[in-house]
Amino acid sequence: MKNRYCILQKKEGSLIKDYSTSVVVVYLYYLDKIEICLKYLKNIPQKVDVYIITSNVKLKELLEKNCCEFKNIKEIRIKQNRGRDISAMLISAKDIFINYKYVCFIHDKMAKNKDMIPDTEKWVSNMFENMLGSENYINNVLNYMKNNKKVGLMIPPAPYSKNISRWYTNSWLKNYNNTVKLLEMLGCNNVIEYKDYPLAIGNAFWCRSEALKKLYEHNWKYEDFDDEPLKMDGTISHAIERALPYVADDSGYITKVVMNNVWAECFLEEIQDDMIKTFDILSDEYGIRSLTELRNYPKRKKEILEFVGKSKEVYIYGAGDRAKDCVKYLQKLNIHIKGYIVTENLNEPDWIESGKLYSVSSVKNKNISIIIAVSINYQQDILHILKENKFRRIYLF
Incomplete structure (x- = not known):
């Protein structure tokens, strides 16, 4: 202080x-x-x-x-x-x-x-x-x-x-x-x-x-x-x-x-x-909800761009609020999302384009890039599931 x-x-x-x-x-x-x-x-x-x-x-x-x-x-x-x-x-x-x-x-x-x-x-x-x-x-x-x-x-x-x-x-x-x-x-x-x-x-x-x-x-x-x-x-x-x-x-x-x-x-x-007005805009446009996320934006931007690289298939793991935030974030970086992966539940939320929600077991290409965008409480469990299913290119959002 x-x-x-x-x-x-x-x-x-x-x-x-x-x-x-x-x-x-x-x-x-x-x-x-x-x-x-x-x-x-x-x-x-x-x-x-x-x-x-x-x-x-x-x-x-x-x-x-x-x-x-x-x-x-x-x-x-x-x-x-x-x-x-x-x-x-x-x-x-x-x-x-x-x-x-x-x-x-x-x-x-x-x-x-x-x-x-x-x-x-x-x-x-x-x-x-x-x-x-x-x-x-x-x-x-x-x-x-x-x-x-x-x-x-x-x-x-x-x-x-x-x-x-x-x-x-x-x-x-x-x-x-x-x-x-x-x-x-x-x-x-x-x-x-x-x-x-x-x-x-x-x-x-x-x-x-x-x-x-x-x-x-x-x-x-x-x-x-x-x-x-x-x-x-x-x-x-x-x-x-x-x-x-x-x-x-x-x-x-x-x-x-x-x-x-x-x-x-x-x-x-x-x-x-x-x-309040500032973070309303940051949340709507960038998916940024806190001062920590705002301060980490330059570092995270660099990490995501390096992670995605020349990958042609980028998926988001998750279909909740954090996934929506991640989409906004990636759109500002001109990164196209191929689809969304969840564990088993295939009830598509209204905001996800039809046909782009997949269960983890249905994705056969193991060389895709996956960005985990869920609550921090579930990240390690999902990371374990993805590694069990032979996925290697993973980033924690």
């Missing part, structure tokens, strides 16, 4: 005696996202300092008019319109990281097209809810970090939605090599494997500033970042957001994926609904 996840209470929390070492840094750019920002700014304890950074002059003016009630906002900074939230974090907010022990960094986000609006809104909700979900929740995050000295970084889950698949697919995309080069440049000694997908996507976090010291103390310049319009993938910005846990690890700290309990409950329910 990797123990990456941490679920904290949203509605209940213990008080913090000293907020003087804690700060929230927010990067904003989009005018129509101000309401979301103000909603979550209200959750920040009044003794926690807040800095807002933007490269949008109009937004800065609007914030100055609408943020008078927030006495803990220390400054609204303007920065160059290059590097977006990443340059805000590493250049404009560099002094903030140096002066505070616990730092929350978060930013707004805009859908790239109309079709992506629901997914992007869900991503934004994920970030803000799991970083600044309530005053009690913020207290719980801070207390957790104070009580767990090895925790250096707390991040929201990678985005999960119908069209943004970062949580359940390889989220390196084009960023494995540039992340490795970035870590080498920073003097980190991590060995990272491509098969180990990055935890951090989206650049929102609570951190112990010491954990990211190698990153923010680098002499970053705005020219280090790609100019607008920013590419969809493969830039230094994409590498930096993925590198965060590795920088923390190199400094001796661990990373936790943190969620508030209310958000986590909805998340788990959605995951289960999606898993």
Whole structure:
């Protein structure tokens, strides 16, 4: 068990005696996202300092008019319109990281097209809810970090939605090599494997500033970042957001994926609904009914193709549900089934084409390929029967 996840209470929390070492840094750019920002700014304890950074002059003016009630906002900074939230974090907010022990960094986000609006809104909700979900929740995050000295970084889950698949697919995309080069440049000694997908996507976090010291103390310049319009993938910005846990690890700290309990409950329910729909499709199309079968699919595919080889006569032993699964499986591999073998009962199920069900004693050709597709409880008995009847080419499905 990797123990990456941490679920904290949203509605209940213990008080913090000293907020003087804690700060929230927010990067904003989009005018129509101000309401979301103000909603979550209200959750920040009044003794926690807040800095807002933007490269949008109009937004800065609007914030100055609408943020008078927030006495803990220390400054609204303007920065160059290059590097977006990443340059805000590493250049404009560099002094903030140096002066505070616990730092929350978060930013707004805009859908790239109309079709992506629901997914992007869900991503934004994920970030803000799991970083600044309530005053009690913020207290719980801070207390957790104070009580767990090895925790250096707390991040929201990678985005999960119908069209943004970062949580359940390889989220390196084009960023494995540039992340490795970035870590080498920073003097980190991590060995990272491509098969180990990055935890951090989206650049929102609570951190112990010491954990990211190698990153923010680098002499970053705005020219280090790609100019607008920013590419969809493969830039230094994409590498930096993925590198965060590795920088923390190199400094001796661990990373936790943190969620508030209310958000986590909805998340788990959605995951289960999606898993049911996914396995309905996998079962109907491939005959795959479990995670074990899904994980074993590449290995089993290779084994079956090698087993069948150039054989012209392939039979399935069985006529039940596992045999039906096996047929679907073999059809995807373009393997034609000659017929179905059973021990003695010759009552053909509706799904088997007439004339293709045979008793084991009626099959005279002993050189055929037989795939046993029955419950595991009966496989060894059937294997024994087939060997007694001089069949040698047998595969257990």
